[in-house]
Structure formats: structure tokens, C-alpha cells
Amino acid sequence: MPSKQNEDVICIICARGGSKGLPKKNLQELNGESLIARTIRHAYESKSVGTVLVSTDDHLIATEAKKAGAIVPFMRPSSLAEDLTTTEETLRHALQTYEDLSKTKFQIGVFITATDIFRNPQWITNAVQSLRDNPELESVFVGHNTHKNFWEKGEDGTWRRLAEWMAVYSSRQIRRNVVREDTGLACASRTWLWREGRRIGDKVDIITNNDSFTSIDIHHLEDLLLAQDALKIRNIKP
Numbered sequence: 001m002p003s004k005q006n007e008d009v010i011c012i013i014c015a016r017g018g019s020k021g022l023p024k025k026n027l028q029e030l031n032g033e034s035l036i037a038r039t040i041r042h043a044y045e046s047k048s049v050g051t052v053l054v055s056t057d058d059h060l061i062a063t064e065a066k067k068a069g070a071i072v073p074f075m076r077p078s079s080l081a082e083d084l085t086t087t088e089e090t091l092r093h094a095l096q097t098y099e100d101l102s103k104t105k106f107q108i109g110v111f112i113t114a115t116d117i118f119r120n121p122q123w124i125t126n127a128v129q130s131l132r133d134n135p136e137l138e139s140v141f142v143g144h145n146t147h148k149n150f151w152e153k154g155e156d157g158t159w160r161r162l163a164e165w166m167a168v169y170s171s172r173q174i175r176r177n178v179v180r181e182d183t184g185l186a187c188a189s190r191t192w193l194w195r196e197g198r199r200i201g202d203k204v205d206i207i208t209n210n211d212s213f214t215s216i217d218i219h220h221l222e223d224l225l226l227a228q229d230a231l232k233i234r235n236i237k238p
Contacts, residue, residue, distance in 0.1 A: 005050075006047075006048050008050065008107040009050050009128055010050065010106040011112065012054075012094045013043070013114060015056045016058065016085075017058025018058075018083075019219070026058075026064075026114045027061060027064060028218070031231060040052055040054070040069055048129070051071065052069065052071065055094040056072065056075070057078060057080075073098060073102075077093075091194045091199065092197050108131055108191060111187040112184060112185065118211060119185045124186045127141065130188075131188050137201075138200070139200035139201045140205045141185075142187070142208075142209065143182055144214050146178055162178075187199070
């Protein structure tokens, strides 16, 4: 259920109906629970959000979201449900539209996705609390530690490491790590960022994890099958 102590916090879940890689992916089920319902459940289990809103252009998703306890006070316009529509555009539209409807101004926005399933609801709790505890922070999100090196191709066509220190190889147990940004698992930001069309700010804290399963992001049938097997390995029940 929504947290009355966190009425200034809104969680917005973006779930359009026109997914191409896995049709109706937000309605696909794991352990008898749809991906959208699972995500809504995680938001409520965090006990840190006052409103859980689903932004969708699909009536089946809207019905499922309402059944799971979220609000769907409006349908997303088709112009914001295209393949190249950004998450930032969707969050800004959903936040501002609902604030106008409800005559409410939220202070913290939580972003999670239905396709990232290996989420600990406590991460949402911690992200919101960190923003409350430290007014200097603009965003707090989840990231995965990795010892892997990363390369990018320059304009001249040559490849280079993203950081000079990556040229020094050592055991993974002792070498320096980088962090992969995983905002779909949990991200809390000041809502003024969303109104500006930004998902996260520059002054951030990162909740790091070493769970390799957090890399499973469901966009194709193989991802769904992988998630199903991963849940069996973890013996996780809804």
C-alpha cells in the first residue's frame, strides 16, 4: 500500500504497449505474475513511495497496472509512445500531467522499470532516504560493480580505453572497479530534474551491488527465458 509518510514521493513506471523485441513484454509473466505487477509490488514493498503511477498507451497494461494497485489517471499520448521516445520525455510528461490533475507538487521521483526484475525493494528505500538525509544530492541510483575494461572508438576510428588506469592489468580481486548504471532497478531523483527533462543529476550517490543477475533486462524472448531459469536458481517466489 502507499506510504502516507512519503506523500511527496511519486514512483513512475513507464510501460508502453508497442514493444517490438518481445510483444506485450510488460504483460509477460514470471512465476504467474506479470512484469508490470511485479514492479508495482516492489514499489509498495519499499514502503517509501506515496504514489505509484504507470504511464502507458496500452489499455491492457493499464488494466493490469490498476489491478496490481497502481494508478493510471491518463493514457500516454501516442506521440510519446514511439520507438525513439526517451524515458526523460515520458517521465516529464507523466509527472507534470499528474501534478496538474492532482494539484500536488512532488519532491522526489522514483524511476523503476518492469524489465529489470532482480531488484531488492530496499534499494528504493535507501535511495529515497539518501535524498532526504543529504540535500546536496540530486539523484541516487543502483549500479553494478565490474572489474571489466571498457573501450570506445574515437572519431579517427581507433579504439581507446575509457580510463588510463585500465591499461594496468591485475587480479580481478584487487583491481579497481567501475560501476554500470542500472537506473531501472532503482533511481530516486529530485523532481525538478524530471521537469527539466533529465532523469538523473550530476551530484549523485550510487548503491552498488555485485549481483550478476541484475544484468538481466527483459526485451526479447531469450531474456524472458533466461529470467525464468534465473528465478528457478534463486528459488524466488512472488
